[in-house]
Amino acid sequence: MRKPIKLIYMTLFLAVVVIGAATLMYTQLQAEKRSLQNEAKQHQVTKQSKESDIIATYLDKMTLEEKVGSLFFGRLPDEETAVKDLEKYHVGGFILFGRDFEGRELEDVKALTNRLQKHTPIPLIIGSDEEGGLVTRVSAILPEPFLSPMELYHSGKGLEAIKEDTISKAKLLKSIGIQTGLSPVADYATNSTSFIYDRTIGEDIDTTASYVKTVVEVMKRQKFGSTLKHFPGYGDNGDSHTDLIYDSRTVKELEKEAFLPFKAGIEAGADSVLVSHNILTEIDPVPASISPKINQLLRKDLHFDGVIMTDDLDMAGLADFISQEEAAYRVIEAGNDFILGSHYDTQIPYLLDKIEAGKLSEERINQSVRRILKWKYRLGLLSE
Numbered sequence: 001m002r003k004p005i006k007l008i009y010m011t012l013f014l015a016v017v018v019i020g021a022a023t024l025m026y027t028q029l030q031a032e033k034r035s036l037q038n039e040a041k042q043h044q045v046t047k048q049s050k051e052s053d054i055i056a057t058y059l060d061k062m063t064l065e066e067k068v069g070s071l072f073f074g075r076l077p078d079e080e081t082a083v084k085d086l087e088k089y090h091v092g093g094f095i096l097f098g099r100d101f102e103g104r105e106l107e108d109v110k111a112l113t114n115r116l117q118k119h120t121p122i123p124l125i126i127g128s129d130e131e132g133g134l135v136t137r138v139s140a141i142l143p144e145p146f147l148s149p150m151e152l153y154h155s156g157k158g159l160e161a162i163k164e165d166t167i168s169k170a171k172l173l174k175s176i177g178i179q180t181g182l183s184p185v186a187d188y189a190t191n192s193t194s195f196i197y198d199r200t201i202g203e204d205i206d207t208t209a210s211y212v213k214t215v216v217e218v219m220k221r222q223k224f225g226s227t228l229k230h231f232p233g234y235g236d237n238g239d240s241h242t243d244l245i246y247d248s249r250t251v252k253e254l255e256k257e258a259f260l261p262f263k264a265g266i267e268a269g270a271d272s273v274l275v276s277h278n279i280l281t282e283i284d285p286v287p288a289s290i291s292p293k294i295n296q297l298l299r300k301d302l303h304f305d306g307v308i309m310t311d312d313l314d315m316a317g318l319a320d321f322i323s324q325e326e327a328a329y330r331v332i333e334a335g336n337d338f339i340l341g342s343h344y345d346t347q348i349p350y351l352l353d354k355i356e357a358g359k360l361s362e363e364r365i366n367q368s369v370r371r372i373l374k375w376k377y378r379l380g381l382l383s384e
Contacts, residue, residue, distance in 0.1 A: 054384055055373045058122060064362060066090040067369050068351050070122065071332065073309060075342035076100050079112060086119045089348050092372055093125035095340060096178070100128075101141050106176050109138070113177025123381035125225065125372075130169055130181035134198055138173060149185070149211065150202040159214050166215050170224035179379050180225030182274065184215040186261040187234045196234040205257050209264035216268040225379055228265040229274035230311060232294060233258030237278060240317025244287075245278045251297065254280075263302055271375050272307040273298060275336065277317030287318050290330035299335065307371045313341035325350040332360065337368035 062070070069090030076082055076094045085091065094116060101109060113126050128137040133148020146169060152161040169181055188208050189197040201211045212228065219226040232254055238245050249258070262273065275294060277287040284291040289310040298304045313319065313327050322330065328347035331339050339347065354360040376382050 050384075051374065051377055054377060054382060055370055058373050058382060059366060059369060062122070062369070064355065064365075065348075065352065066122070067362070067365050068348055068355070069344070070369055070372055071337065071339055071351075071365070072344040072348065073125070073127070073338045073340045074344045075312070075314075075340075077342070079115070082116060083119050085345070086116065086124075089344055090120070090122075091124070091344055092122075092338065093127065095182070096126065096128040096137060098137055098140060101137055104141065106138075106141075109178075110176040117177065122373075123376060125180060125376060125379070125381070126178050127180040127182050127225070127227075128173070128178050129183070130173060131183045131185055131199055132165065132169075138176070138178065139169075148198065150198065150200070153201050153203065153207075153211070159210065162211060162214055163218050166218040167222060170219060170222035174222075174224060179381070180227055180271070182227045182229065184212050184226070184228065184265070185230075186212045186228040186265055187230060188258055188261055189234060189236050191236040194234070194236040195239040196230075197236075205260055209261045212261040213264040213268045216265045216270045220269050223378075223380055225272065225375065226265070226270045227272045227274050227309070228262050228270050230276035230278075231262055231273050231298060232276070232278075232280065232288060233262070234276065234278065240277045240311070241315045243316055244320055245276075245317055247278045247280050248282055249280065250282045254297075255301075259297075259302065266302055266304045270304075270306060271378065272309055272338070273304055274309050274311055274340075276311050277315055277321075279317075279321075286330075287321055289313075289318060289336065290322070290327060290334050292334045295335035305371075307338050307375050308336040309338035310336060310340050313339065313343065329354050329360065332364065332368065337371050 070092035072091040073093045073095055074091045076096055077085065082094065116126065117123055129135050130138055130146065131148070132146035133151060136145040139145040146165060149162060152165050153159070155161045173181055185196070185199045187196045187200050188205055189200055191197060201208055216226045235247065235249065235258060237247050275289045277289050279285065279287055280294065284293040288294040295308065298308060310331055313324060318327055324341065324343040325347055328339055328351060332351065351360065355362060355365070373382065
């Protein structure tokens with residue numbers, strides 16, 4: 001009987017040794033894991049602190065006029081006027097439309113963007129709508145313009161084609177001094193005849209959300225600016241370029257579908273969100289771009305803390321509702337940051353008058369300027 005007992009004791013002893021060794025190894029691995037996590041957190045804190053310091057340095061050096069000017073993402077006038085306007089109005093960026101590429105080669109566009117950047121102490125965000133398909137600007141002057149998201153998705157490669165296309169767009173636009181292509185379109189439409197449908201991926205809501213997430217992630221890796229549009233989502237509504245658009249959907253209805261692609265893009269790290277001029281009658285009886293309630297849906301419900309820009313203020317969906325000058329004031333008052341349009345020459349003085357009259361605070365302006373500077377920093381535009 002002694003041998004079996006001895007064998008049992010030896011087996012128990014070996015089991016204790018093995019368990020002890022495994023426990024020690026597990027403890028060491030957990031300690032190493034915690035150490036790596038702490039290092040990563042410390043690195044992130046240091047990175048954020050550096051970012052905040054650089055942004056604060058730029059902000060402290062800016063005059064009030066420069067701060068207000070930086071809130072404007074202007075439609076590019078002719079080149080000579082643009083250079084003069086940079087010195088006079090200090091706009092934060094320019095957006096290039098089809099007319100700005102007509103008759104130009106890529107090298108001409110690069111020379112234009114370089115010239116614009118040389119006439120401003122704080123680098124500009126230069127953008128151009130490059131969705132592919134119906135909306136192409138830069139690639140319209142190339143032998144083969146970019147395909148639409150819908151065409152790419154149905155090419156047989158699905159989201160892989162989207163990834164490759166996004167990389168190509170980012171590299172092309174960055175090579176000529178353009179930092180954002182004002183995409184992806186995060187709208188979800190079910191009616192194939194609706195205004196926005198052909199600019200969407202044209203799939204179900206989950207695929208649309210995956211598409212938006214994919215594009216944002218690729219753009220982030222490419223250090224290329226992403227813009228989710230057109231919040232809170234067109235749905236199957238009409239075109240606000242040509243008319244006032246009324247949308248009767250409730251917040252609950254929007255949360256079930258329309259918000260999901262935007263949420264996916266925000267969670268993926270989208271830099272900016274473009275707000276439409278559609279009037280969500282069940283939420284606020286004013287265009288979304290000047291609605292504090294729509295702004296709060298983005299900030300509080302979807303937890304977006306990046307740059308909120310407007311759609312073009314020259315569009316009928318806003319221009320037929322309110323004056324250009326008052327619109328600019330209402331955009332900022334609502335909590336938005338970046339004003340897209342061509343009337344900055346009258347809107348900037350109007351905002352300065354509002355500040356002088358005590359109707360708009362400099363701290364409110366600073367909030368938006370910080371967000372815009374942060375975007376510029378993350379795009380590699382601000383020197384350290």
